[in-house]
Amino acid sequence: MTNNSSLIINHSSHLVGEINIPGDKSITHRAIILGSISNGRTIITNSLLSEDCKRTINAFKMLGVEIEIQDKIVIVNGKGLNSLKLPSSTIDAGNSGTLARLISGILAAQEFSSVITGDESLVKRPMRRIIEPLEKAGAVISSENGQLPISFDRPLCKPIEFTSLIPSAQIKSCLILASLFIKGRSEIDESVKTRDHTERMLQYLDYPLSIDNTKIVIEGNTTVIAKNISVPSDISSAAFLIVASLIKNKSNISLRSIGVNPLRTGIIDVLIKMGADIKLVNLRSVCNEPIADIHVKSSKLKPIKLAGDIISRLIDELPILFIACACCDGVSVIEDIGELRHKESDRIKSMEEGLMNLGIDVKTTQNSIEITGGVFRGGIVNSYGDHRVAMSFIISGFVSQKPVTVTDTENINTSFPNFIDILKENNNEIYHV
Ligand code: S3P
Numbered sequence: 001m002t003n004n005s006s007l008i009i010n011h012s013s014h015l016v017g018e019i020n021i022p023g024d025k026s027i028t029h030r031a032i033i034l035g036s037i038s039n040g041r042t043i044i045t046n047s048l049l050s051e052d053c054k055r056t057i058n059a060f061k062m063l064g065v066e067i068e069i070q071d072k073i074v075i076v077n078g079k080g081l082n083s084l085k086l087p088s089s090t091i092d093a094g095n096s097g098t099l100a101r102l103i104s105g106i107l108a109a110q111e112f113s114s115v116i117t118g119d120e121s122l123v124k125r126p127m128r129r130i131i132e133p134l135e136k137a138g139a140v141i142s143s144e145n146g147q148l149p150i151s152f153d154r155p156l157c158k159p160i161e162f163t164s165l166i167p168s169a170q171i172k173s174c175l176i177l178a179s180l181f182i183k184g185r186s187e188i189d190e191s192v193k194t195r196d197h198t199e200r201m202l203q204y205l206d207y208p209l210s211i212d213n214t215k216i217v218i219e220g221n222t223t224v225i226a227k228n229i230s231v232p233s234d235i236s237s238a239a240f241l242i243v244a245s246l247i248k249n250k251s252n253i254s255l256r257s258i259g260v261n262p263l264r265t266g267i268i269d270v271l272i273k274m275g276a277d278i279k280l281v282n283l284r285s286v287c288n289e290p291i292a293d294i295h296v297k298s299s300k301l302k303p304i305k306l307a308g309d310i311i312s313r314l315i316d317e318l319p320i321l322f323i324a325c326a327c328c329d330g331v332s333v334i335e336d337i338g339e340l341r342h343k344e345s346d347r348i349k350s351m352e353e354g355l356m357n358l359g360i361d362v363k364t365t366q367n368s369i370e371i372t373g374g375v376f377r378g379g380i381v382n383s384y385g386d387h388r389v390a391m392s393f394i395i396s397g398f399v400s401q402k403p404v405t406v407t408d409t410e411n412i413n414t415s416f417p418n419f420i421d422i423l424k425e426n427n428n429e430i431y432h433v
Helices: 025-036 051-062 097-107 128-136 169-179 197-204 235-247 266-273 308-313 315-326 338-342 347-357 387-399 410-414 419-425
Strands: 007-011 016-019 039-045 066-070 073-079 114-117 140-143 150-154 161-164 184-190 209-212 215-220 252-259 277-286 289-297 331-335 361-365 368-372 379-382 404-407 429-432
Touching (some): 007 387, 025 051, 025 169, 051 410, 097 114, 097 150, 097 169, 128 140, 128 161, 128 169, 169 197, 235 252, 235 266, 235 277, 235 315, 235 387, 235 419, 266 308, 266 315, 315 347, 315 387, 338 347, 347 379, 347 387, 387 404, 387 419, 419 429
Parallel strands (some): 016 252, 161 184
Antiparallel strands (some): 039 073, 066 073, 140 150, 252 289, 361 368
């Protein structure tokens, strides 16, 4: 756990050997959620026990589900689709957009009323994107300005038919979860394919769901039967160590059993295109998700131009990719990234400000960024309470001339609680200040 909110990276060392990456956040959330509405016991191994995932455990406990934690194993005793109970108070999703949006699909389908809220960052994030399609299916929902808190007043009553124009796995998954409760056939389409962990997990559980390119068809009101779930290690967390190893001379690391779902591996494809020495070996699959071991050696990187559908395949890795771009000779341009303005912080703004503070030349528009590679001089950066911004700037300390101080870092615990410990174990000097 991080106790103080500012961190300083004083001295960095190359990374070598095997590094254990914790379980995938997106998949852990989904395993807890689907386990909670399944019939039977789900034993979830290698689950991520970060602040965000603990919020999900807590939320379903509030809905009457029995959940135990034993070390990194979560045991969910599901009693079926129609077993959830009226919560005694408002559900608090904390910092987790995934929890807020996914559980909304379930709450909107219950006979009882409920309210969900979140922390000061989450209450500013857009929720109209899930409220509108749920209302179209008959749910009565109230919220001010399409933001949290949201109250679910009457359940949806007809199958969902919706095409999402925003590339978002959270919107899609919210609607898939809602459809499970509605008798009949729901059809959910997306304009750009986004991470498909919900679909894959339902198929692993033998749920009747079919996929035709971007369209998902679900037969609702069918029992979900529990099965044990093993969670791959998180490629989004791995990305910080991968970039650190690429930019820090003499690094050579191995990461085992990392999730390599093709809708999440944009970062690997792009870094390889930039000249990175990254090898995926021992490809296999666990619970319908592809995994691989990843070997990374320090490399000289070239600048990149990116736009279009690739963005949704690396949406969470853009902050750390910006650090990699800042380490290249030349100008990188990344377009179509407007969704970054709606993450845990406005990531275009927080990354622009931080990079400039550290001596890197950056230009931005509403939905693009241009980064001219240069020298990180060191200095102070505000992470605006955004875990991925905080971790990205800590990694910039690996190539900085002087120390980098990152403020407001406690939310690193929302996704990667042992991030700083891993760096310290590898001889990096990082202090709380
Ligand atoms: C997630 C989907 C993405 C991603 C988030 C996790 C998920 O959000 O940024 O970190 O688990 O479904 P959007 O759906 O808002 O793009």
